[in-house]
Amino acid sequence: MSLFRPEFWKIPAVGQADAARLPELENMLEQRLQGIAERFPRAVFATSLAVEDMVVTDMLCRLKLPVRIVTLHTGRLNPETETLIARTDEQYGIGIEVFAPDTDSAERFEREYGAASIYESVERRRECCRIRKIEPLNRALSDAPAWLTGQRRSQSDTRTELPFEEADTARGIAKFNPIFDWEETDVWAYAQKHAVPLNALYSQGYPSIGCEPCTRPVKLGDPVRSGRWWWESTDSKECGLHK
Template sequence: MTSFLRPILWSIPKITAEERQRLPALTAELEGRLKNIAERFPQAVFASSLAVEDMVITDAICRLKLPIRIITLDTGKLNPETEALIAATNARYQTRLEVYRPIEADAQAFERQFGATAMYESVELRRQCCRIRKIEPLDRALGNAPAWLTGQRRSQSDTRSGLDFEEHDSGRNIAKFNPIFDWEEADVWAYAQEHDVPLNDLYRQGYPSIGCEPCTRPVKEGENIRAGRWWWESRDSKECGLHK
């Protein structure tokens, strides 16, 4: 009888003493960056995906009591674990994340025309789903924002290797900031553990990068941390369009 070994899945990194030693300087630099953004752009918007990177930035914003609005997108396709994190975040930081949802009529019309699994059929259909469920709600959230922030990092993927701290969102004609653009994965997890940041339970199930439920799966140990996002597509198409 042939036996099948279950693959070893990605797991939360173990942080070394050297990596912990880096944390105070990184934290101070992050706090300085966030204070600078808040001073230059009062009521800037932080668009949180609820990923560990975004939870790190949320923790710093809330600790410093900065006038930066924190919003998140409920696409209607999130895992229950992700939805639960919204309530956990509100409870932990005594705040209320601003939740933006897709226009229900548009989401229903898309599924009636193309089906609930259309995202697997072509990159264009997948991106059309992303436009309805993610980009349009984000556009509403950023409607009056002077600037916005993300949790993107250079080392997350090839498509993000050219990130800078400050960019210009030409589509919306506003400033865009990536406060931890130069952090490594270990830096993020060191901060999360040091500050006991609330996290998505899917991280404990082999998901290093978490999006909508149909478009996310666990990854094997040693794979790129975004390999489980839109895994059926080529590496150069693995963005939803939020950051174009």
């Protein structure tokens, strides 16, 4: 019987250099968000409740910008993620708009293919993501002039060319990634400085958190998104929300 226990990812330590560059990043983020709100009143921020998204949420609330904040409750979230929705509402005095999947579509998928089919086929997993994420997001953005995300370039190999502003051609609206050029330690420096509410799973080795069946802790030194859809190859590790 092996007694070996792997060491898992830990929240990055924030150094003096990270703290020193934070004011400049904060000023830039403030300008970016104000500019988006001025160009697109009633833009929508779709938060995944990840630390990156909580940083954007914190700044939006500090600036009191007229940006709707929405999130997707897929029906497969960890309890820790559900708790964070309530904590965020309470701390900032807001009511995050929650969009859930169509019940009939979700039940039909599991009846026809089975919940475990997501592990057997990329197509089945993506169909599950379509039902539980993409369709609810489409409803959330149905009357939005633009939307915002918390994506960063250095998060994964699929996001290295991420721009600040892009065109969401599928929906015919603008899309913004206001912290696209932040590094991981920048995000954690901000979160610690401003006491941003965070998902408790971060302290359990989860650097990237999605639906409970599709997320697991990451070993120390592995890519931060390797715990998402871990049974798939690197080039397929997206749910389709940003395609």
